[in-house]
């Protein structure tokens with residue numbers, strides 16, 4: 001266990017779920033402070049001193065205070081997941097980085113836009129054209145994942161790495177949203193493999209009812 005690990009963030013946030021999944025996957029103990037969303041607490045001077053963006057997740061480990069979910073993910077994997085979530089071979093780690101950064105730059109923005117337009121926006125305000133455009137972008141990104149996963153079990157090879165956590169955290173909502181899902185056997189098999197992890201089920205497969213029709217946070 002880490003010396004005084006503390007996670008700040010509501011458990012319904014996909015970005016917080018990346019941290020929760022990684023900590024549970026590695027069996028690392030931590031203290032959880034629920035902030036953000038209905039819990040509030042992101043505008044206090046103390047929280048802003050930890051993260052000037054006023055967003056979750058934030059992870060503290062001893063003297064270290066860290067924000068940005070993928071930086072946190074890499075840190076947890078490097079500090080607590082050597083040869084587990086953190087590939088020791090630099091080439092394999094570079095591939096994990098490639099998928100992690102691509103998730104931040106391409107996949108998650110498409111997915112988040114779809115989630116906000118379809119789930120977080122109240123139904124009477126739905127913009128069908130914008131939903132269709134965000135759906136097309138999300139499907140295009142998923143097809144890139146699907147082609148990679150036709151060749152291997154996990155994004156960076158034959159075992160779970162932090163890249164699978166960054167991208168895989170988005171799958172539960174994709175597969176439970178009311179939307180057309182073109183067949184993608186690589187992604188579907190990957191999702192089945194991820195669901196074999198109790199840490200994935202506990203962190204990610206949780207209700208997001210509190211976010212439905214809610215634009216406030």
Ligand SMILES: N[C@@H](CCC(=O)N[C@@H](CS)C(=O)NCC(=O)O)C(=O)O
Nearest residue numbers: 013014015036037055056068069217
């Ligand atoms: N790029 C940041 C984004 C963080 C972010 O947008 N966090 C959202 C939750 S997913 C947040 O704090 N929203 C305000 C709230 O929950 O009150 C990361 O990956 O950590």
